[in-house]
Amino acid sequence: MHVPDGFINAPVSAVTGVVAAGAVAVSLRGARRELDERTAPLAGLVAAFIFAVQMLNFPVAAGTSGHLLGGALAAILVGPFTGVLCVSVVLLMQGILFADGGLTALGVNVTDMAIVTTVVAYAVFRGLVKVLPRTRRSVTVASFVAALLSVPAAAVAFTLIYAVGGTTDVALSKVATAMVGVHVLIGIGEAVITALTVGAVIAVRPDLVYGARGLQQRLKLRVNGELVDTPAAAPAAPVAARSSHRTVWITGLVTSLVLAGFVSFYASASPDGLEKVAKDKGIDTRTRAHASEDSPLAGYGVKDISDARVSGGLAGVIGVGVTIVAGTGVFWAIRRRRTADSSPAAVPEGV
Incomplete structure (x- = not known):
């Protein structure tokens, strides 16, 4: 759904x-509350x-394809403010490096694909x-429905943006019917990808899923006729937690590289929903x-690599690398700013 110039x-x-x-700007401030030692590294990986x-x-x-928008996935994994970022x-990297989505239309694309999808989802x-x-299953189900609805939204x-600022004279009813119709179908794919990804992370590290925090209930035992909380489980050792976190991060990075570098060659070559509607409706x-x-x-x-498989795969790997570096840099900077703001030295004297 990348809108061109x-x-x-x-x-x-x-x-x-x-x-x-x-x-x-609002998301940069809100992300300070969402990003911690667990989510800061994960956020850059989510972008990649x-x-x-x-x-x-x-x-x-027939003749139409779709792709993940990602707002729902990002919001559930790392929080809505961080999800917008x-x-x-991703949209900035795609527009500047890959000529995907117009630069003058960057505001349209961020509003539509980053803000609307994240907020609605x-x-x-x-x-x-x-x-x-x-339960964890409820988180996965909620992820599916949220992602499904975010795409037609x-x-x-x-x-609506086209109705106000469209450059061609096409009946709004035709645009609306075609856009919503095809993107309901695309939403199903978005929902499946989002639910599978959220479910996979929950299965190994539920504490890394922002949307799943606070959903775990303490088990109850009946003692002398009364229900009492079971003792809290001992927290994982720091070394074990770091090792597990590293495993998730490496697995996610390798998966991203494989998808962009190899699997992308077999993606559908048909125009996506917006491209198809734009062509059909003029x-x-x-x-x-x-x-x-x-x-x-x-x-x-x-450029200058004639083999389509090598050219596309290398571009995908470069894109993943650039995105994870840019994203991780942004999120670590936000994390450091939060740490600095909460340090004793940052608190005015007498407060």
């Missing part, structure tokens, strides 16, 4: 840029994983986990050339 006029693109910048999986377009209808980092997720049984958001007639079309990595291939 030319779909939305300059004034509306500028307004969405302001909205996106404001949301990112989203980049990798977005390369895997899957068929959803994760997807924003996390709101649905929190509502469901409050009414479902407090993004389609509706794009339709809203792509004023698309402009991308400012980064001459980038060595434009189109997810390495």
